[in-house]
Amino acid sequence: MIQGLEKLNEGMPKNPKVRITDKGKGWISVSPLEPQEEPVNLIRIKGEITRRWPMTSLLDILKETDLRISFTEMFKTVGHREILDRNTLQKRLILSLYGLGTNTGLKRVSAGDHGESYKDLLYVRRKFIHKDNLRNAISEVVNAIFKVRMQEIWGEGTTSCAPDSKKFVAWDQTIAPPVMINGFDILIC
Known part of the structure; x- marks a missing residue:
């Protein structure tokens, strides 16, 4: 570790992409890397997906994934009981996960034409979307991918x-x- 820190200390002043600013007590600023070219196979995969499913949205893919493997079943309430029926909860979970996962936000998602308010999505976020539930849902999706991979x-x-x-x-x-x-x-x- 000492050798690594010494190498960093020696190389940083010479690196044009790294600078120490006057902000705070000398914050380190790193310039973004140049974008890499898209791999040829990725371009081909994107082309094939567009050819097969030209009008499929990410929200539709999330919904279809849940219909196939029921990953929303992994989201249990932190409260003492569940009041919402499972169909309503499933819809709100998918919308909330979409809003959080795409960084669109719950307010913007709630502005869509699906009948769920910001207050409804926020309730689901607070009561159902937590670290352990997310890990369990991710495990379900990953297991399904490994089965068909x-x-x-x-x-x-x-x-x-x-x-x-x-x-x-x-x-x-x-x-x-x-x-x-x-x-x-x-x-x-």
């Missing part, structure tokens, strides 16, 4: 896996322990 294309499991099934090793790059799912260690950040 073509090993001849993606290979066997690794210590880590990104949502796009890209494999990487990040064992020593995170403080959060991985979650064991179907015999695979998955990092859920």
